[in-house]
Amino acid sequence: MGPIREALAAAARAVILPAGLPKLTCTGYTPDSVIAPHFFTGEYSLDFDRTFARGTDRAELTCRVLVGRADDAASQQLLDLLLSGSGPASLKEALEAARGGSGEPALGGLANDFHVARVQGYRWYEHQGTTYVGAELTVNIYGDGRS
Structure with a gap:
């Protein structure tokens, strides 16, 4: 799951934030400290044997995005941009660009397919003693169960 x-x-x-805003930092793990705005992958669940003979497994991965709260309204406006369904600041659009073309494997061959299924948990988060406004994105990943 680490390479995914x-x-x-x-x-x-690939997210492009409006001019004057800090660049989105990203990690494939839950970081000790956050440089906001920050996207990271968190916990996941794994469903084995979605098809017979270890043909397909499905992982549900929870990702989080945290935004600093220097100004409550501005922070939530930035979070809204990141959570939008399209546009240069959309995490959904940036992530799903890695799905590959029709018939191609996703994430450079690491998965058969994936999609950003849901946003939830829009709220205040505490991370290492600092409070951020943030939300969770649920990503469903499908892959060969034999590998």
Whole structure:
């Protein structure tokens, strides 16, 4: 799962924030400290044997995006941009660009396919003693169960 998590973080780096805002930092793991705004992959669940003979497994990966809260309204406006369904600041659009073309494997061959399924948990998060506004993105990943 580690290479998939790193590939998703790399895809998230394609986000383009409006001029004057700090660049989105991204990690494929839960960081000790955050340089906001920050995207990272977190916990996951794994469903084995979605098809017979170890044909397909499905992972549900929870990712988080945290934004600093120097100004509550501005922070939430930035988070809204990151959580939008499209546009240069959209995490969904940046991540799903790594799906590959029709018939191609996703994430450079690490998965058969994936999609950003849901945003949830839009709220205040505490991370290492600092409070951020943030949300969770649920990513469903499908891959060969034999590898």
